[in-house]
Amino acid sequence: MEESITSLSAFSDYFKNTLKLKEVDVKTYSPLALAYIGDGVYELIVRTKVMNHGSTQVHNMHKKSARLVNAGAQAEIIRRLLEDEDLTPEEVAVYKRGRNAKSVTTAKHATVADYRTATGFEALCGYLYLNGSLDRLVTLIGKGLERIGELE
Known part of the structure; x- marks a missing residue:
């Protein structure tokens, strides 16, 4: 019988060992x-939060998630965190490196400023x-979701 994983630390160790990381x-x-990894992690966290509201149609869950997993929402979250000085100097530096990185992709449904700001936020998520x-x-x-009015 497998052991239950009851803490983040235990999960992290199990994850690393099992996948031989x-x-x-x-x-x-870079x-x-x-x-790249931060985008996926953020989306998983948002989807987990959306699903926690209870079972509903997948289409409705997708719409709610999509509203939060886009450049505009991510840019607003990081702006609020910066504004309220919630980040450590190291976290601000990681965010700025991500924001200033030159990407070959462009924003599809966002301004260039929001896209780059969101990239910085995703870099911070990946770093953490x-x-x-x-x-x-x-x-x-x-904190970010709460500040943009999306944490009930």
Whole structure:
């Protein structure tokens, strides 16, 4: 019988061991690589929050998630976090590296400013995730969602 995983630390260890992940220095990743993983992590957190409202039609869950997992919403979240000085100097530096990274893709449904700001937010999410700071990641996303009026 398998053991139950009851903490973030235990989950992180289990995850790393099971997938045979090697130790890497998160600071060696490019800001766009951090944004790549951060985008997925942020979306998973938002989908988890949306599903927590109870079983409903998948289409409705998708619409709610899509409203929060887009450049405009992500840009607004990070702007509020910066405005209220919720980030550490290290987190601000990671965000700025992501925001200033030159991407070959362009915004489809957002301004260039929102797209780049959102990329910085995603880079921060990726950085915190890969660093194992899941509690900090969820705390910041929770604060951000609350500040944009999306945390009931």
